Amino acid sequence: MSGGYNFFELWKDVYSQSSNYFDDKVKESFPSQGIAQMLDMNLQVKKFMDETTERYLQIVNVPTRNDIANLASQIVNVDAKVDSLEELLEEKQDSKGNQGSMQSELTDLKKDMKGFDKKLNEILTLLKSSEGTK
16 A cells, blocks of 8 residues: 555544444434424324225225235245146156056067967977987
């Protein structure tokens, strides 16, 4: 750093001084009774306006933000359930497809076994006939 200045310390001092100044001004203004009453009145007016607006929207049959948020939540839940049902249906269809392919494999296996049985019988008859010729 040039000139031996510590910019971090300088910034820290400026921040501390401005923070202390702001804190002092807030402490002077906010404890006053007038400001507290004004904030309370403002809060009551906002609450009254929110309730009045909600009642008006109910009367004219228009959904409120909460109604729309609840509906959106329900749509998401229904969508998730539909997705799970689709997955379940696909699994069922896959298992049915697998059963069909397994059935055909089993049929092929039975045919192969019959073929092996015939060949084994032929080998046995040849062995018996070769023993009989000895």
